[in-house]
Amino acid sequence: MFSLFQFLRSTVFTKIVMAVTGLMIVGFLAGHLLGNLLMFSGPEKINAYAFGLKSLGPILWIVRLTLISALGLHVWSSIKLSNRNRAARPIAYQEKKSLKSTFASRTMMYSGLAILFFVIYHLLHYTFGLIQPQTYFDNSYTLKSGEVVHNVFNMVVAGFQNPFIALSYLFAIIFVSAHISHSVSSASRTLGIHNPKYLALTSRIGRALAAIFLIGYLSIPIAVFSGIIKPACDNTEACAAMKDCCK
Numbered sequence: 001m002f003s004l005f006q007f008l009r010s011t012v013f014t015k016i017v018m019a020v021t022g023l024m025i026v027g028f029l030a031g032h033l034l035g036n037l038l039m040f041s042g043p044e045k046i047n048a049y050a051f052g053l054k055s056l057g058p059i060l061w062i063v064r065l066t067l068i069s070a071l072g073l074h075v076w077s078s079i080k081l082s083n084r085n086r087a088a089r090p091i092a093y094q095e096k097k098s099l100k101s102t103f104a105s106r107t108m109m110y111s112g113l114a115i116l117f118f119v120i121y122h123l124l125h126y127t128f129g130l131i132q133p134q135t136y137f138d139n140s141y142t143l144k145s146g147e148v149v150h151n152v153f154n155m156v157v158a159g160f161q162n163p164f165i166a167l168s169y170l171f172a173i174i175f176v177s178a179h180i181s182h183s184v185s186s187a188s189r190t191l192g193i194h195n196p197k198y199l200a201l202t203s204r205i206g207r208a209l210a211a212i213f214l215i216g217y218l219s220i221p222i223a224v225f226s227g228i229i230k231p232a233c234d235n236t237e238a239c240a241a242m243k244d245c246c247k
């Protein structure tokens with residue numbers, strides 16, 4: 001009889017882990033995009049939102065730990081599946097079988113790796129303030145309620161006013177979208193959907209999601225770099241060091 005232990009070691013289980021954690025990450029990215037789009041509503045909204053999130057305390061940490069675990073399991077399952085595929089195919093294909101596969105599907109491992117590096121860089125930048133410390137520390141904002149909070153708005157503006165940082169996000173966002181465009185149909189197949197009609201639908205959903213993420217996430221660095229979004233005018237050194245401060 002197929003035991004629980006055998007199931008946990010099976011390819012099916014690994015694929016389920018990959019699909020479920022992938023969908024969790026897509027869910028996070030959708031929420032993160034909605035939050036980030038508050039950049040277009042000015043400093044009050046996004047700073048209050050970021051402050052609200054931080055005030056969640058232990059709940060925020062539970063969400064963060066769940067997300068980190070999902071990311072870790074997603075990477076683990078992708079390595080395991082790719083090793084198994086390689087072991088099952090010791091002689092490399094002479095010809096690349098790319099008739100039915102798309103560029104996004106063939107490069108999932110590479111775009112996944114690039115995203116992993118980006119997430120580490122992104123956390124060092126905006127969560128730990130190590131890439132542009134002058135715009136992270138000593139960068140506060142007073143909300144209408146009188147609460148003095150971290151000025152996330154100016155921190156993000158300072159980031160994207162830098163052409164190298166803006167460009168690195170541009171590439172990262174393209175990788176994220178390419179990865180997602182294939183991920184929904186792949187996850188659906190793993191979770192047991194084999195009907196071609198539904199597979200075509202999930203493939204369309206994946207491409208639509210990828211387009212929404214691409215346009216949504218890219219709109220922020222583009223708006224900052226082109227001067228549509230300007231820094232919030234205040235007396236901090238961080239603002240004084242930025243282009244268009246108080247203009």
Ligand code: HEM
Nearest residue numbers: 036050064115119122126127152156173176217218220221
């Ligand atoms: C225009 C693009 C983006 C902007 C402006 C942005 C902005 C931010 C900011 C400001 C934070 C820090 C929040 C805080 O601690 O107050 C953050 C955290 C984070 N971002 Fe992004 N982000 C962008 C794209 C992405 C992408 C594409 C990913 C994933 C591939 C991502 C994943 C994360 C993660 C995992 C965190 C940590 C969340 C936490 O600390 O709870 N972000 N982002």
